Structure formats: C-alpha cells, structure tokens
Amino acid sequence: MQFLKKITVLVLFFTVFNSFSQEYFFKDKNPFNPKIPSPEEFLGYAIGEQHTRHDQIVSYLYKLAEISDRAEIEVYGQTHERRKLVILRVSTPENLSNLEDIKKQHLQFVDPAITPKNYDDVPIFIQLAYNVHGNEPSGSEAALLTAYTLVASNSSEIQNYLNNSVVFIDPTINPDGRDRHTQWANQYKAISLVSDNADAEHNEMWPRGRTNHYWFDLNRDWLLAVNPESEGKLKWYHDWYPNVVTDFHEMGTNSNFFFEPMKAIGSKDPIMPKENYEDLNNLFAPYFAKTMDEIGSLYFTKEAFDGTYPGYGSSYPDLQGALALLFEQASSRGHLQDTDYGTISFGFTIRNQYRSSIATVKAAVENKAVLRKYQQDFFKSAVTKKTASGFVGYEFGDDHDQNRNKAFVDFLMKHKIKVYEKGAKFYVPLKQQQHRMVQTMFETYSQYTDSVFYDASAWSVSNFYNMKSKGLKSARLGKQITAATKLINNPIVIKSDYAYILDWDDYNAPAALHYMQKRGLKASAAFKKFSANTTNGTKDFNYGTVMIPVSKQQKPSEAVYEIIRQAQQKFRVPMYATNTGFSIKGIDLGSNNFRKIKEVKAAMFIGNGVSSYEAGEVWHLLDTRVEMPITKLQLHNFNRISLDKYTTLVMVSGNYGQLDSIQRKKIKDWTSRGNTLITIGSASKWLISKKLVKESLTKKPKDKNILDKSVNR
Structure with missing residues (x-):
C-alpha cells in the first residue's frame, strides 16, 4: 500500500507540474464568453500538455469563425503536402461587416498619390504570424490562446483592442515542418516527462522539423518566394499591407526571451528608414518589457540578431512601411527540458509568446496614429527618394533566353514592382511605390557598419537569376507589363522528317529535354558551335545545343513530332525544325561532335551529416523545375545499395566520414564506368581529400584590405 501511495504521489506530481490551466495563461482577461470553447475544451487537453497538430489548429480556428461574429477565416494557400494555410480575422462584428470599406480606407495610406489625415479613425491592421520554423512550436500554441482571448474575452481591455484594430492571426506559416516535429515530440513524450537533454524527445532525426517539405528555411524565402507558402503569403500581404507584423521564433534552451530592438543594422546605407529600427522599436519595447516583468520572465534586447537581410519575416514587412517584430523564446524542444537554471516547460515557452502577442496588439492600438503616419510617409518618400548612385532605374534582359526574362519579371511582379518593356530590354524605374524593393533586387553592397552579421550580409536578386542589368541615369518608361506570360514569343515548331533542334x-x-527522353526520344548534344538552316530561317547555335534526329528514333515521324510539339508547348522553349544536316557554318548534324545524351537517372545522398538545406535545393530544382525524379539514398543504407541503376550521383555539403574504404571504392569504380558524380561545397573537399579524384583545392589569397571594407561607427 505504501508503495502504491508513492506511485500515486509521483504521478500527481508530474500531472500537476505539466498541467497548464486557463488561469496560467490569461487570468487577467476574464470574463470569457462561456459559449466559446477554449482550446483546452476543444482539443481535450490543456495547451502545453502536448504538441498540437496543424489540422487541429485549423479546426479550432474554423470553430471560432463558425460560432462567433468576431471572427472570419480565409485560406490563402496550401503547402507542398497540401495542408491549408489559413488566417483568422478578428475584430468587432461591426468592423468585420464593414471590412471592405475599412480596407479601402487603410490602403489609401499606402498610396503615395493621396494624403488622408484620419490616422486615428481607421482600425489598425495587425498580423500575428507564428511558427515559420516547424520545430519552434510554442508560437502556434500561443496563436490558439491569442485567438481565443480576442474572440471570447468580454473584458473592456479586449473590447477596446477590437474596436480599434483588425487582427490577422496566421497560426502556422510552416505546417509541413510543424507536423513533422509535432509527430516526433508527441511520439517520444512519456507520462513521466523526461527532461534529460539527451532524451530522443529533444533530439530530432534528420532533416528535423525546422524546414518545409523540400527542406527550405521559409524564414529566408520571403524575398525569393520559391515555395507556395511564401507565394501565398506575399499575395495576401500585398492585398492588405498590415501596419504591424510579428515573427515568433525559438532559440537555445539555455537562453531567455528576446524582443526588439535588435543590434544595429549591418549595412552602411540601410534601405529602410532609421525611424523604423530606432523610433518604432523603442516605442513598442516598453510594452514587451512590462508584460514580461509582470510574470517574472527574463529577457534581453539589442545584443543579437539583425534585420540586414530583407527576406526574413521580421524584415520584409519593414520594406512595406510596417513595423516587423522578432521574438525569440528559449525552447523546451519537447515538453520539459533541463537548463542551467532548472527545467523549462513547453507551457512556459507558450505563455511568453502569448503575452507578447497580446502586448503587440495593445501597443499597436495605443500608437495607431503614429503607425499609420509612418506607413504613409514611408510610401510617399518612395516616389521622392533619391539614391546615392543617381540612377533613376534599372535596365535588364537576356537576349537569348525569353523564359529567363519571364521568370525574373514574374518574380519582380510578385513583389508588386512595376516593370516596363523597353525595346528588346526591360526597365524598372526607382520612382514607384516599391522603390525600396527595387533597390533590394538590383543594388549591391560592399560597405558595412559591422563586420559581424546574424545571417546573410549580401544579395542581389538579379544576380541570383544570372540576369545582366545596369543602372540608368535617364530613361523613358515604355509599356508597363501586366502579364509576364505574353513575354514568350517562340515560333511554333513545324513537322520535320529530318531533325529538330532545341536551344540549350x-x-x-x-x-x-527530360520530357522528351522520358517519352523515348533519343537526343545528342553539340560539342561545337554551328549555324543551321531551319524552317524559321538561319540560326546560330551554341555549345550544348540539343539535336533530335528523326531517323534515329524508334517511332514514326508523326509520333516524334507530337512529343516535340508537346514539349515546346509545355515548357515554351525555342525549338526548331530543319530538313537538312548540312550546316551553313560549323559542324554538320551528322558530325561526331554531336554525342548522344544519356537519360539521367539521378540519386543523392541524404541523412545525418548531410546539409538538408542543400539537399532540399537539389531535390526541389529537379522535382519542380525539371520534373525529374531523384532517388534519395540514406547514407546509413549505402552498404546495401547498388549504384548501377543510376547515371548521376549528387553529394551536397556534409560529413561523409561514415563512408568506409569499401564504400568509397564503390563510388570510384562507378564513376570510372562513365557515370557522373556531382559534388557541392564541402563534399568536393571530402572527395579530393579521399583521393577519389585527381584534383586539388585552390587557395584563396588573403584580402589584406578586408577590414577596410567595413566602416567603423
């Protein structure tokens, strides 16, 4: 009996220790509408007792929108794994019923052409966004508590917030990564919680839940907008232009809590106005300090993180006249974990994020006139601001690649940048609402006030696209582009009984090429330049040009043409027909300098030690752009895998020390049989160090003036 009593006491201890009642989170927000279910009542467990799946989060928000006239829900996209991306709009019933009119009034403040003065009369727009990194889960749980508070609390404080704002709650920016981590944390959770840092619950397996389906860090994707999560976010953002945007994160377990101000901006000439990172941050900071002080939570500011790179959730909105706010909470990485000062619980991390959410709403409402005036001035200055370079805009264009031009124009237009046709080139003026985004896309930087950065310090998106561009000091606009699809104007290929040529x-x-090979066509690549008579006239062709000879195919010419036609239609590529193998200049089509192209069957190493970011880039590129499957080989299984079925093996950066001499010989023998090994980053260094190739690493000369390129404060 005595033994059973001890067990009972022990179980009760852990249950109480890890039980987070409503009072723990929002006792000062009473009374609540009893007809609105709390997250605990809806889910069947208290917030913080376990990790909540994304579908449960979405279901709860739908329930709030269904039973309350304070809430509406919208779907702004879906993830690669087809999870819904949703935003809950919360305000008074009156505001929601007049939301279209309020939105029109709000958007007048971002229009440089007009100057409304009713800064205090229009509800402020606040976007609370959570969980861009899937394994930083406290944010989404806090989103549930925040939604419940704003929808169900009948306190005068909350009513005042709703009267003066429209709050947009984006509970999970990265649902695919979140659910990957949620599954891990819940499956390793014990009834008697294990706080030991070494426990499996606190140590996810590769690739972990931080990233999305293709292992992209979505907090770097606001600028590049490669993924559907970011594309949907940008489309929504430029439809609403909120005044305040939050970005909730987690950091190391032994840290405390961070809110802005950050450390100073790293670049010498930052694009965003200093009022943003000086005045507005300092205006909001006391609100966060007060709410943390009230519950005894430790925090720090100004010492870490920076907003130099414009593609974060805490920096991109700054370039849209908003105040973007970063929060970093020490992570429990599970439900309970040891720290230098005892244990940190999941519920504790959630409470800090929740209180910061409510404090953000409070600060925004109490300073809405300041925020509106700032956003108005921001966009007005965009059309009057002069650049140090003296440029009035940028000209760009690839003379040989219409699809590259289209891709870059598409990208610019996602950010609402106006682009004009200028003869055979394209022109982007600086005098436009998105002036600062134009700078972001085309300018380069070489001088900085600090030599230490949190993350990316340099970027030029035009260079990412390998797009040649130049600044102009005078220019005429030309015709504005409204749809990039009209930029492709390749002549339709006609039927030939001799050969087809694809411009590489x-x-x-x-x-x-992959599309045609997959359907059985044989192709060759030119190893020298040539000029040929095509059915569209004389055309010069470069190295790598693809030739599809009709007579070498095991299909009738009609079937060959149909595949060629479909490939051109699907990918809108320049494809030419020719009725002769005799070239005007250079090699003829029957030359041995045309060599057969093997159909690629690709594989790539993944798993512990391999860079998931780089592996994800390769996977995404081949899967979504080339539509080519790539087999992902787990490193720990390599001793049981034959490479003979593959023509190409990709090794991205990583630690390949686990490959023993037998496995290394397997790779070397495979490449010696004419197969292709592609290495990226540190994988190349490993390959050379193990003498799998006869190459050596070049040594970069030291730049003696490296420190001179930074500018002292």
Whole structure:
C-alpha cells in the first residue's frame, strides 16, 4: 500500500507540474464568453500538455469563425503536402461587416498619390504570424490562446483592442515542418516527462522539423518566394499591407526571451528608414518589457540578431512601411527540458509568446496614429527618394533566353514592382511605390557598419537569376507589363522528317529535354558551335545545343513530332525544325561532335551529416523545375545499395566520414564506368581529400584590405 501511495504521489506530481490551466495563461482577461470553447475544451487537453497538430489548429480556428461574429477565416494557400494555410480575422462584428470599406480606407495610406489625415479613425491592421520554423512550436500554441482571448474575452481591455484594430492571426506559416516535429515530440513524450537533454524527445532525426517539405528555411524565402507558402503569403500581404507584423521564433534552451530592438543594422546605407529600427522599436519595447516583468520572465534586447537581410519575416514587412517584430523564446524542444537554471516547460515557452502577442496588439492600438503616419510617409518618400548612385532605374534582359526574362519579371511582379518593356530590354524605374524593393533586387553592397552579421550580409536578386542589368541615369518608361506570360514569343515548331533542334541556352531547356527522353526520344548534344538552316530561317547555335534526329528514333515521324510539339508547348522553349544536316557554318548534324545524351537517372545522398538545406535545393530544382525524379539514398543504407541503376550521383555539403574504404571504392569504380558524380561545397573537399579524384583545392589569397571594407561607427 505504501508503495502504491508513492506511485500515486509521483504521478500527481508530474500531472500537476505539466498541467497548464486557463488561469496560467490569461487570468487577467476574464470574463470569457462561456459559449466559446477554449482550446483546452476543444482539443481535450490543456495547451502545453502536448504538441498540437496543424489540422487541429485549423479546426479550432474554423470553430471560432463558425460560432462567433468576431471572427472570419480565409485560406490563402496550401503547402507542398497540401495542408491549408489559413488566417483568422478578428475584430468587432461591426468592423468585420464593414471590412471592405475599412480596407479601402487603410490602403489609401499606402498610396503615395493621396494624403488622408484620419490616422486615428481607421482600425489598425495587425498580423500575428507564428511558427515559420516547424520545430519552434510554442508560437502556434500561443496563436490558439491569442485567438481565443480576442474572440471570447468580454473584458473592456479586449473590447477596446477590437474596436480599434483588425487582427490577422496566421497560426502556422510552416505546417509541413510543424507536423513533422509535432509527430516526433508527441511520439517520444512519456507520462513521466523526461527532461534529460539527451532524451530522443529533444533530439530530432534528420532533416528535423525546422524546414518545409523540400527542406527550405521559409524564414529566408520571403524575398525569393520559391515555395507556395511564401507565394501565398506575399499575395495576401500585398492585398492588405498590415501596419504591424510579428515573427515568433525559438532559440537555445539555455537562453531567455528576446524582443526588439535588435543590434544595429549591418549595412552602411540601410534601405529602410532609421525611424523604423530606432523610433518604432523603442516605442513598442516598453510594452514587451512590462508584460514580461509582470510574470517574472527574463529577457534581453539589442545584443543579437539583425534585420540586414530583407527576406526574413521580421524584415520584409519593414520594406512595406510596417513595423516587423522578432521574438525569440528559449525552447523546451519537447515538453520539459533541463537548463542551467532548472527545467523549462513547453507551457512556459507558450505563455511568453502569448503575452507578447497580446502586448503587440495593445501597443499597436495605443500608437495607431503614429503607425499609420509612418506607413504613409514611408510610401510617399518612395516616389521622392533619391539614391546615392543617381540612377533613376534599372535596365535588364537576356537576349537569348525569353523564359529567363519571364521568370525574373514574374518574380519582380510578385513583389508588386512595376516593370516596363523597353525595346528588346526591360526597365524598372526607382520612382514607384516599391522603390525600396527595387533597390533590394538590383543594388549591391560592399560597405558595412559591422563586420559581424546574424545571417546573410549580401544579395542581389538579379544576380541570383544570372540576369545582366545596369543602372540608368535617364530613361523613358515604355509599356508597363501586366502579364509576364505574353513575354514568350517562340515560333511554333513545324513537322520535320529530318531533325529538330532545341536551344540549350533557354531556362527551361533541361526540363524539355527530360520530357522528351522520358517519352523515348533519343537526343545528342553539340560539342561545337554551328549555324543551321531551319524552317524559321538561319540560326546560330551554341555549345550544348540539343539535336533530335528523326531517323534515329524508334517511332514514326508523326509520333516524334507530337512529343516535340508537346514539349515546346509545355515548357515554351525555342525549338526548331530543319530538313537538312548540312550546316551553313560549323559542324554538320551528322558530325561526331554531336554525342548522344544519356537519360539521367539521378540519386543523392541524404541523412545525418548531410546539409538538408542543400539537399532540399537539389531535390526541389529537379522535382519542380525539371520534373525529374531523384532517388534519395540514406547514407546509413549505402552498404546495401547498388549504384548501377543510376547515371548521376549528387553529394551536397556534409560529413561523409561514415563512408568506409569499401564504400568509397564503390563510388570510384562507378564513376570510372562513365557515370557522373556531382559534388557541392564541402563534399568536393571530402572527395579530393579521399583521393577519389585527381584534383586539388585552390587557395584563396588573403584580402589584406578586408577590414577596410567595413566602416567603423
């Protein structure tokens, strides 16, 4: 009996220790509408007792929108794994019923052409966004508590917030990564919680839940907008232009809590106005300090993180006249974990994020006139601001690649940047609402006030696209582009009984080639330049040009043409027909300098030690752009895998020390049989160090003036 009593006491201890009642989170927000279920009542467990799946989060928000006239829900996209991306709009019933009119009034403040003065009369727009990194889960749990508070609390404080704001709650920016981590944390959770840092619950397996389906860090994707999560977010953002945007994160377990101000901006000439990171941050900071002080939570500011790179959730909105706010909470990485000062619980991390959410709403409402005036001035200055370079805009264009031009114009237009046709080139003026985004896309930087950065310090998106551009000091606008699809004007290929030629310079040429090979066509690549008579006239062709000879195919010419036609239509590539193998200049089509292209069957190493970011980039590129499957080989299984079925093996950066001499010989023998090994980053260094190739690493000369490129404060 005595033994059973001890067990009972022990179980009760852990249950109480890890039980987080409503009072723990929001006792000062009473009374609540009893008709609105709390997250605990809806889910069947208290917030913080376990990790909540994304579908449960979405279901709860739908329930709030269904039973309350304070809430509406919208779907702004879906993830690669087809999870819904949702936003809950919360305000008074009156505001929601007049939301379209309020939105029109709000958008007048971002229009440089007009100057409304009713700064205090229009409800402020606040976006509370959570969980961009899937394994930083406290944010989404806090989103549930915040939604419940704003929808169900009948306190005068909350009513005042709703009267003066529209709050947009984005509970999970990265649902795919979140659910990957949620599954891990819940499956390793014990009834008697294990706080030992070494426990499996606190140590996810590769690739972990931080990233999305293709292992992209979505907090770097606001600028590049490669993934559907970011595309949907940008479309929503430029439809609403909120005044305040939050970005909730987690950091190391032994840290405390961080809120802005950050450390100073790293670049010498930052694009965003200093009022943003000086005045507005300092205006909001006392609100966060007060709410943390009230519950005794430790915090720090100004010492870490920076907003130099414009693609974070805490920096991109700054370039849209908003105040973007970063929060970093020490992570429990599970339900309970040891720290230098005892244990940290999941519920504790959630409470800090929740209180910061409510404090954000409070600060925004109490300073809405300041925020509106700031956003108005921000966009007005965009059309009057002069650049140090003296440029009035940028000209760009690829003379040989219409699809690359289209891809870049598409990208610019996602950010609401106005682009104009200028003869055979394109022109982007600086005098436009998105002036600062134009700077972000085209300018380069070499001088900084600090030599230490949190993350990316340099970027030029035009260079990412390998797009040649130049600044102009005078220019005429030309015709504005409204749809990039009209930029592709390749002549339709006509039927030939001799050969077809695919211009390899095109952005989509690899995808078109794979499409044709997958359907059984044989192709060759030119190892020398040539000029040929085509049915569209004389054309010069570069190295790598693809030739599809009709007579070498095991299909009738009609079937060959149909595949060629479909490939051109699908990928909109420049494809030419020719009725002769005799070239005007250079090699003829029957030359031995045309060599057969093997159909690629690709594989890539993944798993512990391998960079998931780089592996994800390769996977995404081949899967979504080229539509080519790539087999992902777990490193720990390599001793049981034959490479003979593959033509190409990709090794991205990583630690390949686990490959023993037998496995290394397997790779070397495979490449010696004419197969292709592609290494990236540190994988190349490993390959050379193990003498799998006869190469050596070049040594970069030391730049003696490296410190001179930074500017002292």
